[in-house]
Amino acid sequence: MNANEHDHVIEVTDLKRVYGGGFEAVRGVTFHVKHGEILALLGTNGAGKTSTVELLEGLARPAAGRVRVLGHDPFTERDAVRPRTGVMLQEGGFPSELTVAETARMWAGCVSGARPYAEVLDLVGLAAKTGVRVKQLSGGERRRLDLALALLGDPEVLFLDEPTTGLDAEGRRDTWELVRALRDAGTTVLLTTHYLEEAEGLADRLAILHEGRIAVSGTPAEVTASQPARISFELPDGYFVGDLPPLDTLGIVAHETDGRVVRLRTHELQRAATALLVWAERAGVELRRLDMRSASLEEAFLGIARQASASAPRTARGEAVAA
Numbered sequence: 001m002n003a004n005e006h007d008h009v010i011e012v013t014d015l016k017r018v019y020g021g022g023f024e025a026v027r028g029v030t031f032h033v034k035h036g037e038i039l040a041l042l043g044t045n046g047a048g049k050t051s052t053v054e055l056l057e058g059l060a061r062p063a064a065g066r067v068r069v070l071g072h073d074p075f076t077e078r079d080a081v082r083p084r085t086g087v088m089l090q091e092g093g094f095p096s097e098l099t100v101a102e103t104a105r106m107w108a109g110c111v112s113g114a115r116p117y118a119e120v121l122d123l124v125g126l127a128a129k130t131g132v133r134v135k136q137l138s139g140g141e142r143r144r145l146d147l148a149l150a151l152l153g154d155p156e157v158l159f160l161d162e163p164t165t166g167l168d169a170e171g172r173r174d175t176w177e178l179v180r181a182l183r184d185a186g187t188t189v190l191l192t193t194h195y196l197e198e199a200e201g202l203a204d205r206l207a208i209l210h211e212g213r214i215a216v217s218g219t220p221a222e223v224t225a226s227q228p229a230r231i232s233f234e235l236p237d238g239y240f241v242g243d244l245p246p247l248d249t250l251g252i253v254a255h256e257t258d259g260r261v262v263r264l265r266t267h268e269l270q271r272a273a274t275a276l277l278v279w280a281e282r283a284g285v286e287l288r289r290l291d292m293r294s295a296s297l298e299e300a301f302l303g304i305a306r307q308a309s310a311s312a313p314r315t316a317r318g319e320a321v322a323a
């Protein structure tokens with residue numbers, strides 16, 4: 001493995017995908033994933049996550065742009081990439097009459113240097129289901145089988161398209177633990193998900209797609225910090241908003257009042273909070289029902305989706321996008 005492969009196991013530059021009829025589902029996406037890193041691609045339905053991941057898996061040729069996985073083009077150099085990657089598609093599509101063990105054995109036959117299939121079934125918690133037909137598995141169990149098959153070749157790179165959809169809370173946590181353990185052992189992971197908790201807890205970095213473009217990217221903390229924090233409190237008796245410290249000096253980007261309740265939004269939570277508390281202390285008043293909090297990833301996600309159409313792509317720090 002050369003130095004470049006070590007740094008960026010996945011490299012995507014100005015990627016475009018156009019479907020029949022001319023619809024541009026991926027409109028110039030740029031990001032990278034480093035060795036042993038988990039990147040989560042997020043986005044609303046139809047944002048272009050699967051369309052992007054399929055290009056990384058070499059399932060289609062990009063309309064424009066460049067993809068490299070482990071230093072190779074996954075479409076034109078499929079033989080160099082495929083044996084080193086594990087892919088969990090959104091729909092597994094296995095023959096429903098085969099048992100779990102038969103499916104895993106059949107799949108192992110297609111993978112060079114496959115691990116013993118019983119080992120991967122055990123890893124995903126399906127050891128007790130080896131004799132059950134695929135059609136009799138629950139939706140969550142089928143997702144686990146999909147994951148087991150993706151792990152058969154002991155891949156260096158894992159593509160997971162909505163890996164925990166349909167899993168119950170315990171199954172989801174088990175999968176997170178397994179993906180974390182794989183990452184810690186050096187596997188590079190790119191996953192798509194609709195579960196923000198999953199992205200926040202699992203991913204080292206996030207990229208939020210919107211209408212085929214990356215709207216924002218960065219660590220979960222950076223993405224969250226890209227949206228304003230909230231402060232709310234009740235105005236003390238006898239005071240008005242105009243009595244507070246000047247809002248424009250506190251980084252306040254929006255404010256509203258509802259009766260005596262004041263709601264502020266700021267990109268400078270610490271400074272605004274300090275100024276308000278110092279003001280209240282000096283005035284000798286209590287800010288009742290005081291609540292101060294950073295944006296959650298969900299708020300950030302919704303805010304970004306709303307803003308994205310109107311503004312240019314950027315990183316969480318407001319830089320030009322390259323995840």
Ligand SMILES: Nc1ncnc2c1ncn2[C@@H]1O[C@H](COP(=O)(O)OP(=O)(O)OP(=O)(O)O)[C@@H](O)[C@H]1O
Nearest residue numbers: 019020023025043044045046047048049050051052
């Ligand atoms: N084969 C196709 N032909 C034409 N349009 C397609 C095709 N496949 C996907 N699209 C369109 O491309 C856009 C992106 O789809 P894609 O499946 O990549 O989105 P996604 O972000 O994975 O969505 P979801 O979260 O719903 O899975 C959608 O508008 C979809 O309708």
